[in-house]
Amino acid sequence: MTADDIARWFGEMDAELGGATLFLNETERQLVCSRKLFERRDVRYLDMRADFDQLSDRQVLDLTKPIPRVQSVPVMALMVAMYLGFKEIYLLGVDHDHFITGTYVYAFDLKAQRGKDDSVSSSGEILTSRHDDFQSLARLWRQYRVLREIAAANDVQILNATPGGVLDEFPRVDLDAALSGR
Template sequence: MKTADKIKNIFQTTGDSLASIFKVALMSRRLSPSASRKDSTLIIMGNGPSLREAIDSHGDVLEKYDLLSVNFAPLSADFFSLRPEMHLLADGVFFQPDAPGNVAEMWSALSKADWRMSLYVPVKYRSCLALKTLPSNIKVRYFNLTPASGWGWLVRRLFRSGLAMPRPRNVLVPSLMTAIREGYSRIVLTGADHSWSKSLWVTDNNRVVTVQPHFYEDNEKERDRVESLYKDIRIHQIYESFSIAFRSYFAVKDFADSEGVEILNATPGSFIDAFPRTRLELLG
């Protein structure tokens, strides 16, 4: 690396570090201490289309391990058959009073869960009224969505304390960081297709169209919500967002490695290239 590049990198890292400290001081809240090492496996179920095959072909494997589901998963019958120990919401749309799409239906379905479960939500939404309507068997726990980067020692300390995380472009980033803080020694990703670029195009009117298929079938109301969300988005903004997401997984991996936590990706055809691959059937 040239001297000029080294100097530029030093200034960039220092700037990122100072900005991270400022954001944490302004936005983050202290959380309860992280759990002790469980020496056990957690399977995180993303909502990508490949999860359908995973459930149908390897449901017996999923049932052997602790599970974490995300977002609209409670709207599927599989949520109630698999009975995940953890569910995580990160997108602010879930906490809007009159949110569009299937948000109200998701809260209604979640409240019907009759087993002990931990629901993880961003601490900044702790006053959301929907949280107060949940049954007592669902314990609400919190995490900070504050992004941080910069000096390695500082970032690791902020991540370990739960005060910050890599930029949470996708719900799987807070899911992975939560799983690490919960003390799991091995974390396995399923349904983490992230093959968004396959279903992205631009119309002759320069309208960006993106289709984000899930393991369950979205209804018209949810499709209308997503279409409305992307109506003013440009193609370069979408690819920039993709870049942030994929880069964040490498930051997650670096932190997991420093904590002695193994993250494996058991999603066939996944575009995430940060984690070693495996297959669900190999978990046994």
């Protein structure tokens, strides 16, 4: 995606996200500032230049310092939630089953991003080789495993309430039961 594509995408996000605070990589700060994006929104920039494989302890990650690069938004969301002090976190919509289904379904309508992901066809068909996809998934699963270990070391419970999907690093719970307190 070009800088113009990213600026359009950020504009779409700004129009749809209500009053949400955004967490972006610090590498996006210059684009956001120069194009005057998110002017009425709280934006926090994260210095994502560390590596999960080099984390030596299992403390909650300090978001004011360099943190690991992430493979997926839910990984970053888990880091943010733990940093903010949440002790019970439920995952929803974290499927990661595209390598089984052969398709990737975005959680939102693609506009500025339409046709920009060369790993997925316009119909959602996965175009990357299994080898490349599995390499990426192995990195992603290592990130989830480290976050599971961090959570356990800090009395944080991460529960997967996603119906279906293949993420197996966190205990599964039934969403209806969780919402009803059973």
